[in-house]
Amino acid sequence: MAKPACKVVGIDHISIRVKDYEKSKAFYGRLFDFLGFEISDEYPSTIGWTNGKTRYWIAPAEGRKSYRIGDVGLHHYAFELRNRKDVDALQAWLEEEGVKIVDPADEYYEDYYAVFFLDPDGIKLEGMKYGELTAKRKRKSLKKKA
Incomplete structure (x- = not known):
């Protein structure tokens, strides 16, 4: 290459x-x-x-054409958060604000925790944290070896 x-x-x-x-x-x-x-x-x-x-x-x-998920173009934009607690806090804030949540906070892939929501035009946004559980397991493993 x-x-x-x-x-x-x-x-x-x-x-x-x-x-x-x-x-x-x-x-x-x-x-x-x-x-x-x-x-x-x-x-x-x-x-x-x-x-x-x-x-x-x-x-x-x-x-004035509205955005539709699935059209050619942006599928979604993800904001990487500090931890899973921040994902939960974002979901609570979205609920308080009356923002449409399309996929609630959950484990969507192994060690990938996220909430998906829509902006006023239907553009899909995401708050997510990847790798937090893996990092915790690694730290515990290193402590046991020490």
Whole structure:
């Protein structure tokens, strides 16, 4: 295999288009406040939030066609959380906010705990934690050997 000409070191940001900018701005503002993001920049019809590592932008859509899961394009966006307790806390917050949860907090793959929900346009979002139980087992195993 040839050596790559360049190397991606992370995903800097995602930018989505929304049907009702003010409604989505309010939704994401509350969500990102809960998740520890702050507004990075705001312009008349674009706003971005950051947690210092990831940025998430919204802007109004040019058309009025609604997003549908399964269409060509983004399937979902996942926010990696610190631990499973944070996934549960996010679900409790979503329930309090009346946000549509499409798949509740659960183990979806081995050691992959997540909750899936929809933004106001039906864009699927996820709060997840992968590997927490494996890391705990590894730490216990290392303690026993010491």
